[in-house]
Amino acid sequence: MSNTGSKGRIMEVWSRGETGPVCFNTEFDTKRFWPLLKSITKKYKIEYNPNHICPTDDSELDALWNAGMEFFLECGILNVSTERLILFNEQETKKVLANVHRETVLGEGKEACTLRWRAPESYDEGMNPAGVLGRILGPISEDLYEKVCWSYAQEPLIDFVHFQGVVFEINGTAVKPFSPFELASEQKRVAIVKDVCRRAGRPGLSDGASMPVTTQAEMSAAQHWGVKQGDVRHVYVMPHMRTDYDQMCRKYFWDEYGTNTWGILQSFVGGLPGGPSTSAVNGMADLIAYQMLYEPSVCGLWSSDALYFTNTSKYALYVDNFCGAAFQRHVKYPALLGGGWQMTAGIGSEEYFWETACGSIGSTTLGFCVSGGTGHQSGGLDQACGLGARFAAEVGRAVGKARLTRKQANEMMLKIFPKYQPGIDARNLHKKGGDFRTVYDLKTVQPKPEYLAIYEKVKSELRDMGLPIE
Amino acid sequence: MGKQDKDAVMSKLHDAIMNFNEDEARSGAEEAVKSGADVLKAVEVMGDAMSELGKGFEKMEVFLPEIVMASGALKEAMKVLQPEILKLVASGTAGKKRPIVIIGTVKGDVHTVGKDMVATMMMTQGFDVVDLGHDVSPSAFLDKARELSATIIAASALMSTTLPVQKDLIDFLNAKNVRQNFKVMVGGGVATKEWAERIGADGYGQDAIEGVEIAKKLTA
Numbered sequence: 001m002s003n004t005g006s007k008g009r010i011m012e013v014w015s016r017g018e019t020g021p022v023c024f025n026t027e028f029d030t031k032r033f034w035p036l037l038k039s040i041t042k043k044y045k046i047e048y049n050p051n052h053i054c055p056t057d058d059s060e061l062d063a064l065w066n067a068g069m070e071f072f073l074e075c076g077i078l079n080v081s082t083e084r085l086i087l088f089n090e091q092e093t094k095k096v097l098a099n100v101h102r103e104t105v106l107g108e109g110k111e112a113c114t115l116r117w118r119a120p121e122s123y124d125e126g127m128n129p130a131g132v133l134g135r136i137l138g139p140i141s142e143d144l145y146e147k148v149c150w151s152y153a154q155e156p157l158i159d160f161v162h163f164q165g166v167v168f169e170i171n172g173t174a175v176k177p178f179s180p181f182e183l184a185s186e187q188k189r190v191a192i193v194k195d196v197c198r199r200a201g202r203p204g205l206s207d208g209a210s211m212p213v214t215t216q217a218e219m220s221a222a223q224h225w226g227v228k229q230g231d232v233r234h235v236y237v238m239p240h241m242r243t244d245y246d247q248m249c250r251k252y253f254w255d256e257y258g259t260n261t262w263g264i265l266q267s268f269v270g271g272l273p274g275g276p277s278t279s280a281v282n283g284m285a286d287l288i289a290y291q292m293l294y295e296p297s298v299c300g301l302w303s304s305d306a307l308y309f310t311n312t313s314k315y316a317l318y319v320d321n322f323c324g325a326a327f328q329r330h331v332k333y334p335a336l337l338g339g340g341w342q343m344t345a346g347i348g349s350e351e352y353f354w355e356t357a358c359g360s361i362g363s364t365t366l367g368f369c370v371s372g373g374t375g376h377q378s379g380g381l382d383q384a385c386g387l388g389a390r391f392a393a394e395v396g397r398a399v400g401k402a403r404l405t406r407k408q409a410n411e412m413m414l415k416i417f418p419k420y421q422p423g424i425d426a427r428n429l430h431k432k433g434g435d436f437r438t439v440y441d442l443k444t445v446q447p448k449p450e451y452l453a454i455y456e457k458v459k460s461e462l463r464d465m466g467l468p469i470e
Numbered sequence: 471m472g473k474q475d476k477d478a479v480m481s482k483l484h485d486a487i488m489n490f491n492e493d494e495a496r497s498g499a500e501e502a503v504k505s506g507a508d509v510l511k512a513v514e515v516m517g518d519a520m521s522e523l524g525k526g527f528e529k530m531e532v533f534l535p536e537i538v539m540a541s542g543a544l545k546e547a548m549k550v551l552q553p554e555i556l557k558l559v560a561s562g563t564a565g566k567k568r569p570i571v572i573i574g575t576v577k578g579d580v581h582t583v584g585k586d587m588v589a590t591m592m593m594t595q596g597f598d599v600v601d602l603g604h605d606v607s608p609s610a611f612l613d614k615a616r617e618l619s620a621t622i623i624a625a626s627a628l629m630s631t632t633l634p635v636q637k638d639l640i641d642f643l644n645a646k647n648v649r650q651n652f653k654v655m656v657g658g659g660v661a662t663k664e665w666a667e668r669i670g671a672d673g674y675g676q677d678a679i680e681g682v683e684i685a686k687k688l689t690a
Contacts, residue, residue: 034535034536168631174634176631177577177578178578212631213631213632272534274534275530275533306583306587307587308677309584379659
């Protein structure tokens with residue numbers, strides 16, 4: 001476990017939600033959050049440039065950092081459980097940010113991997129050079145559950161996994177939050193994951209899933225046979241500068257149990273935080289808020305479009321890349337989990353691989369980890385496979401081999417967007433591709449030749465673009 | 471008050487919505503009533519302003535909090551205009567009532583972004599939207615819909631584990647024998663058209679834009 005463990009400070013911070021200024025949930029967005037966000041974004045002249053998705057100008061990052069810091073200090077965090085603000089002053093914020101943990105260990109034994117800060121365009125440190133997150137999200141059929149997990153555990157380039165496929169039925173009964181079936185489903189999920197990892201020869205492979213809705217269901221698998229200290233569980237600053245007691249309880253429990261926690265920047269572009277520039281300022285403040293409220297072991301970049309759910313649009317990757325780069329320039333936190341956690345297109349489609357490539361190119365160049373595996377907006381049935389995460393890892397390695405500059409990465413991303421962004425603009429990209437049953441041979445748990453051909457085709461085109469992917 | 475003054479009042483109401491200004495909307499409505507202006511025309515003008523904002527919202531020129539503020543301004547004006555409209559209803563000269571939509575994220579689910587997008591777009595397209603927030607039980611949907619004589623109940627669920635609550639909602643409506651009184655729409659990350667058909671919902675929207683199109687069809 002890699003937390004700094006300053007629970008004493010965090011308890012004092014959380015208690016401010018009992019004494020801070022009253023701010024009604026119904027008024028926070030319109031009377032505090034939005035007017036401040038709009039004016040501070042304008043003050044610092046933060047502007048979105050569609051030709052500039054991977055940042056190359058450090059002065060732009062500094063402006064975003066300053067805007068995010070001012071917004072964080074002025075707005076504060078709303079505790080929706082108490083309808084009071086948790087406020088911070090500049091001095092304490094800078095003190096905490098100067099004292100964040102410098103490395104995080106995920107997993108155990110020979111599967112333990114250490115995440116450290118890595119500078120942009122720096123390829124001689126870090127993990128290969130980027131750590132690789134395999135991501136499973138969304139509903140997974142009962143008969144496929146073990147096989148989908150296996151498809152990730154068998155991939156040697158994957159360093160840690162969010163085995164977050166949803167078990168949605170127990171013996172034919174629908175699993176609902178707060179029901180005993182939810183506890184049973186989480187226990188079943190953890191048991192399958194641990195068994196698969198053990199049989200794959202990777203018993204210490206870190207599981208960062210946060211499948212259940214309720215804290216009690218998560219806690220139910222905190223057993224000697226279940227959640228390990230090398231695993232990770234989420235704790236959220238809920239989107240757009242809010243949190244609640246449920247999140248604090250999660251953090252309190254997992255710290256006590258000794259397991260890592262993760263958090264993610266969540267800025268829904270086009271929704272509450274407005275357009276891409278205001279969303280970036282909100283995202284910047286989000287990352288600062290995590291350190292002040294929760295000190296998670298690891299943080300991710302997870303912006304999305306609000307109107308049509310996608311993690312890999314130009315808007316989402318702009319927010320992720322600029323916020324992540326600005327944060328790492330000023331804080332030097334362990335490598336962030338870079339943008340593009342789940343793809344919009346279904347697994348096995350060309351677009352799915354292009355989305356994965358676009359996220360990985362920016363992330364690796366900027367010093368983040370890469371991620372991949374899930375498709376179909378993480379909403380479709382059986383839309384996850386290890387091949388996508390393998391591909392993310394291979395792109396990351398190729399970026400390191402090519403030693404891409406930020407400018408080169410940006411140019412390459414701009415060449416890739418036309419291969420899938422039109423499907424996002426038309427709101428039909430999720431209809432592409434197959435699912436686990438169609439993409440994998442279910443006996444061998446290997447990708448079928450026709451889908452490997454698509455994967456090879458995209459790799460070949462990447463080579464033509466100048467990326468030396470093997 | 472002459473035509474020019476009445477036009478000025480309409481213009482004031484339009485601008486109040488466009489500028490999300492509750493005070494101006496209320497005083498504009500008061501002026502409209504005092505001057506004997508056509509209150510139905512006043513509602514139409516404000517509806518047009520909401521539609522303009524809606525177009526800007528789709529193009530990311532106007533943002534969600536601003537639509538919420540504009541909707542607040544519209545509601546302030548309606549508090550003043552509603553008694554006059556009721557008089558017209560009583561005399562049989564009122565136009566069509568704005569359909570009421572009860573919307574929320576179902577019990578056990580805390581995800582609100584998609585639901586907020588749908589609610590926001592509906593506000594700009596001629597619906598009176600009552601947003602119950604998240605973690606809304608089937609009973610809470612039902613009670614509010616009956617209280618307000620709603621036309622549509624829209625239930626969002628992001629997760630596979632909260633999807634069954636959409637079916638519960640329809641089961642509850644059937645159990646109370648009021649299913650035929652409401653159109654039920656479902657949506658959310660894992661909801662599909664097939665799921666909507668299987669549970670007997672009246673409409674399904676893949677995203678906010680489609681959701682509003684379906685709502686318009688259901689109320690046409």
